[in-house]
Amino acid sequence: MKMRLSVSLLFVGSLVFSMGACKKSASAKEADWTMYGRTNDEQRFSPLNQINEQNVGQLGLVWSHELGTTRGLEATPLVSNGVIYTTGEWSVAYALDATGEILWTFDPKVPRARARFICCDVVNRGLALYHDKVFLGTLDGRLIALDAKTGKPVWDVVTVDQSKSYAITGAPRIAKGLVLIGNAGSEFGVRGFVSAYDAETGKLVWRTFTVPGDPSRGFESKALEEAAKTWHGQYWITGGGGTPWDSIVYDPDLDLVYAGTGNGTAWYRDLRSPGGGDNLYLASIIALRASDGELMWHFQVTPGESWDYDATQPLMLADLKIDGATRKVVMQASKNGFFYLLDRQNGQFISAKPFVNGITWASGIDPKTGRPEESPSAYDGLRAVLVSPSPDGAHNWYPMAFDPSTGLVYVPGREGSTMLHAPDKDWTYNPKLWNRGEDDAYDGPLFRRLLAAPPVTGRLIAWNPVEQREAWSVTLPVVESGGVLATGGNLVFQGRSDGMFCAYRATDGKRLWEFDAGTGIMAPPVTYLVGGVQYLTLMVGWGGAAGLIHPPGGGPSKPGFGRVLTFAIGGNGKLDVPRFGHQGPPSPAISTNATPATVHTGEVLFGKYCFYCHGVNAVAGSGIPDLRYATAETHHQFESIVLGGVRESRGMPSFGDVLKREQLPAIQAYILSRAAAAANTPSNKAP
Ligand code: CA
Numbered sequence: 001m002k003m004r005l006s007v008s009l010l011f012v013g014s015l016v017f018s019m020g021a022c023k024k025s026a027s028a029k030e031a032d033w034t035m036y037g038r039t040n041d042e043q044r045f046s047p048l049n050q051i052n053e054q055n056v057g058q059l060g061l062v063w064s065h066e067l068g069t070t071r072g073l074e075a076t077p078l079v080s081n082g083v084i085y086t087t088g089e090w091s092v093a094y095a096l097d098a099t100g101e102i103l104w105t106f107d108p109k110v111p112r113a114r115a116r117f118i119c120c121d122v123v124n125r126g127l128a129l130y131h132d133k134v135f136l137g138t139l140d141g142r143l144i145a146l147d148a149k150t151g152k153p154v155w156d157v158v159t160v161d162q163s164k165s166y167a168i169t170g171a172p173r174i175a176k177g178l179v180l181i182g183n184a185g186s187e188f189g190v191r192g193f194v195s196a197y198d199a200e201t202g203k204l205v206w207r208t209f210t211v212p213g214d215p216s217r218g219f220e221s222k223a224l225e226e227a228a229k230t231w232h233g234q235y236w237i238t239g240g241g242g243t244p245w246d247s248i249v250y251d252p253d254l255d256l257v258y259a260g261t262g263n264g265t266a267w268y269r270d271l272r273s274p275g276g277g278d279n280l281y282l283a284s285i286i287a288l289r290a291s292d293g294e295l296m297w298h299f300q301v302t303p304g305e306s307w308d309y310d311a312t313q314p315l316m317l318a319d320l321k322i323d324g325a326t327r328k329v330v331m332q333a334s335k336n337g338f339f340y341l342l343d344r345q346n347g348q349f350i351s352a353k354p355f356v357n358g359i360t361w362a363s364g365i366d367p368k369t370g371r372p373e374e375s376p377s378a379y380d381g382l383r384a385v386l387v388s389p390s391p392d393g394a395h396n397w398y399p400m401a402f403d404p405s406t407g408l409v410y411v412p413g414r415e416g417s418t419m420l421h422a423p424d425k426d427w428t429y430n431p432k433l434w435n436r437g438e439d440d441a442y443d444g445p446l447f448r449r450l451l452a453a454p455p456v457t458g459r460l461i462a463w464n465p466v467e468q469r470e471a472w473s474v475t476l477p478v479v480e481s482g483g484v485l486a487t488g489g490n491l492v493f494q495g496r497s498d499g500m501f502c503a504y505r506a507t508d509g510k511r512l513w514e515f516d517a518g519t520g521i522m523a524p525p526v527t528y529l530v531g532g533v534q535y536l537t538l539m540v541g542w543g544g545a546a547g548l549i550h551p552p553g554g555g556p557s558k559p560g561f562g563r564v565l566t567f568a569i570g571g572n573g574k575l576d577v578p579r580f581g582h583q584g585p586p587s588p589a590i591s592t593n594a595t596p597a598t599v600h601t602g603e604v605l606f607g608k609y610c611f612y613c614h615g616v617n618a619v620a621g622s623g624i625p626d627l628r629y630a631t632a633e634t635h636h637q638f639e640s641i642v643l644g645g646v647r648e649s650r651g652m653p654s655f656g657d658v659l660k661r662e663q664l665p666a667i668q669a670y671i672l673s674r675a676a677a678a679a680n681t682p683s684n685k686a687p
Helices: 009-020 110-116 221-226 444-449 544-549 594-607 632-636 636-643 661-679
Strands: 059-067 079-081 082-089 091-095 101-107 128-130 131-139 142-147 153-158 173-175 178-181 192-200 202-211 248-251 256-260 285-288 297-302 316-322 326-334 338-343 349-354 362-364 373-375 385-387 401-403 406-417 419-421 457-464 470-477 483-485 489-496 502-507 511-518 528-529 533-540 563-569
Touching: 009 373, 059 511, 079 128, 079 528, 079 661, 091 131, 128 173, 131 178, 142 178, 173 248, 178 248, 192 256, 248 316, 373 385, 401 483, 406 483, 406 489, 457 483, 457 489, 483 528, 489 533, 594 661, 632 636, 636 661
Parallel strands: none
Antiparallel strands: 059 563, 079 082, 082 091, 091 101, 128 131, 131 142, 142 153, 173 178, 178 192, 192 202, 248 256, 256 285, 285 297, 316 326, 326 338, 338 349, 362 373, 385 419, 401 406, 406 457, 457 470, 483 489, 489 502, 502 511, 528 533, 533 563
């Protein structure tokens, strides 16, 4: 569906042309956005300055293209020669022209049953572009090369063992003719790796695992043999985890590929590796030789990781002057709350400081080694603890941006999140389920303390990486704010869960412009030139992990139909955003005489099988059905839906292999109790 707006491109073009006539014309390199982070260093800085702090007030919508999707959109669009390449839900790829008309759509037809094995919505963060092809990673673990002109597949390879719970949500990257791709699935139990495929042929050139495998089968490398010394027990049975599910960056000068690795399986080290150990290379930044994938160095951000502190957040490269010398650094605002600077030539630790307040898991970082000083309160064997940040992290996958002229990194941050970690001492690996190792039935005293924890604050933080201090920050009215773009116009752009898309002055954070997109925003904007005119393009669509944790009613976030929005100076388009979702509180569709004990049993089962799509406390985000609103018909068909898989084509997989018929009434009783609770709560808020 395409919305036609009143401003013609021609008009905008002539307006800006007259304004920008005195400026030197931008090079083709500056005009386009052809990589995930615009350039190999992933600074997400565009030198374009037609849109700047003086005229950003006249920025407006030029066109909007509705994708007909209702799930989370996280992609960074790529733009080359006036063509926009992007992705939506279920790994669908799109090409649009500069006026928002669809040129082609490619649906890889991911089997909907895969939804069982995806932690955080059916999202995709975008494509890679190389010569005449674009490259797409899919939820079912494929890597597909598409003809950039037609969207027709050129090659299509399976990059994972599809019998296991692997998924791909991250964007591929390019390193000298190789397509690099990672994978996700540590919450379920897989062994993480980075693969490199020949861009022309789709042939696997190298594969580097991030954690050791079964020693009896021999180690793939010396590095993995070394890593195995930091593990205990039969860690390989679950796969171990360490999935590099988001950040992969290539430095052509050093010929190194950097990747961030995820948490382990299970989350808790006493379950995962009885006897402890650092468990290399979980929660680490690793550097691989681009030609063969050999591990050149590693830095473990969170040794013995036990809090879901993936180190997969965006890695950014820069050359910074530190103590009088220019250092080639790699930077990360890590989930664990510390901002890291490493020498990217050798992995040497330079510095780390907390970029949010209230971190409790570590009291600091050893200034020589970079090793965190873990707090005694952060881990107590298999006893429950309250820890900040929560697995949402102080920063997650939302890309940050760097403006070389201000020297500041702009980080989408979260402050004050707390998690109750209650390890399940009876946990055993089940490949058909989540394997976090959490006790879903924990109901002890810390649970009440968690409910009393102060609210989480969303902040856009301008961080001086050289001095490791905050230059300025903006406290946001919502917890979740999306990816960031910095431009030569002294501007920083960022969208939020409440649908507001804002521009701030890069030097001091003054808000200069805002636009109500009507639908929650997670994805980062990009900017580019077409016909000499600077445009901004952004995907809007609420969902992802944030949609589960911060659903509508549980905070000011707006689900809605996914869109591609494009802005320019002089645009004056209006968005007519239809109301989305349920109006008014739910009410129980059928009556139940379940006992509180049955409801509690249902709550535990819901926490084990249902919440990671249908939401925390049965409050769903994005377009996934909120079960509190389930109709009587749905309740009557519950068994055929949950066990029989009759709605699989709509994305609801069968749980017939793990749930029993006699367990369903308890789940229904819990859902109905949540509907009843919401009906009695005028604000319709999650507890
Ligand atoms: Ca994780």
